[in-house]
Amino acid sequence: MKIRSASREDAARVIPLILQANGEIASTLTGTGQMSEIVRVLTAFFEGEDNRLSYQNMLVAQEDGQAVGILIFYHGSQAAALDRPLIERLRHLKQDPSLTLDxxxxxxxxxxxxxxxxxxxxxxxxxxxxxxAAEERVRNSAGEAKIALLVDQENKRAQRLYQHLNYQQDKVVQLYQHPYLHMVKWL
Structure with missing residues (x-):
């Protein structure tokens, strides 16, 4: 297995993995419930730059010549700027200038x-x-830093994995009317 940075050319291979992880949140981020349109919008954001879904923020696990896993990560101080293109699209689509993302x-x-x-x-x-691999990149770029993630309260298997990797729950976050555990690790 090889872990590498994503490239624009990975779109067709990674969009199904994004959809698998995000479920209904993909519909919220794209503003549509129609699968072909969700895929089109996710692909456009993935191939673009300076947004949360961009290839720029993704690592790809490659095995047998194909993408078998992905991880999207970025610094929280960049989150508002990375969400701006998604929010602007949604505001235009929904004709709602006050629309925001959680x-x-x-x-x-x-x-x-x-x-x-x-x-x-x-x-x-x-x-x-x-x-x-994400933790190593953070260590190399930031020195001592905090890395965090959200995990569905119902997903006990994922919670065990993160705890095994020394992530600790510090709070519960409501995301799109659903509770998620916020888990952190100091590097």
């Missing part, structure tokens, strides 16, 4: 926005390898 990342942390592994490759340590 705040996910704190300003003082590196934030793991999305982690997704193909079910066919589950249980092989790919998620752990992606998290370790």
């Amino acid at each position: 705040k996910e990342a704190d300003e003082d942390e590196w934030y793991i926005d999305t982690l997704s592994v193909s079910p066919a490759y589950g249980g092989r340590g790919i998620g752990t390898a992606l998290i370790s």
Whole structure:
């Protein structure tokens, strides 16, 4: 397995992994419930720059010549700027200038926005390898830093993985009317 930075050319291989991880949130971020339109919008954002879904913020786990896992991460201080293109699109689409997205990342942390592994490759340590690669990049760029993620309160398997990797819950965050555990790790 190889972990690398994503490139624009990865779009067709990584969009299904983004959809797998984000479920209904993908509909909220794109402003549509129509799958073909969700895929089109996610692809445009992925291939673009300076937004939270951009290839610029993604690591890819590659095995057997294909993308089998992804991790999207960025610094929380950049979250508002990275969300701006998504919000502007949604405001135009919905004709609602006050529309916003729920705040996910704190300003003082590196934030793991999305982690997704193909079910066919589950249980092989790919998620752990992606998290370790993100942590290493944070260490190399920031020295001592905090890295965080949100996990669905119902997803006990993911919670165990993050606890095993020394992430600790520090609060509960409401995201799109659903509770998520905010888990942090100091690097």
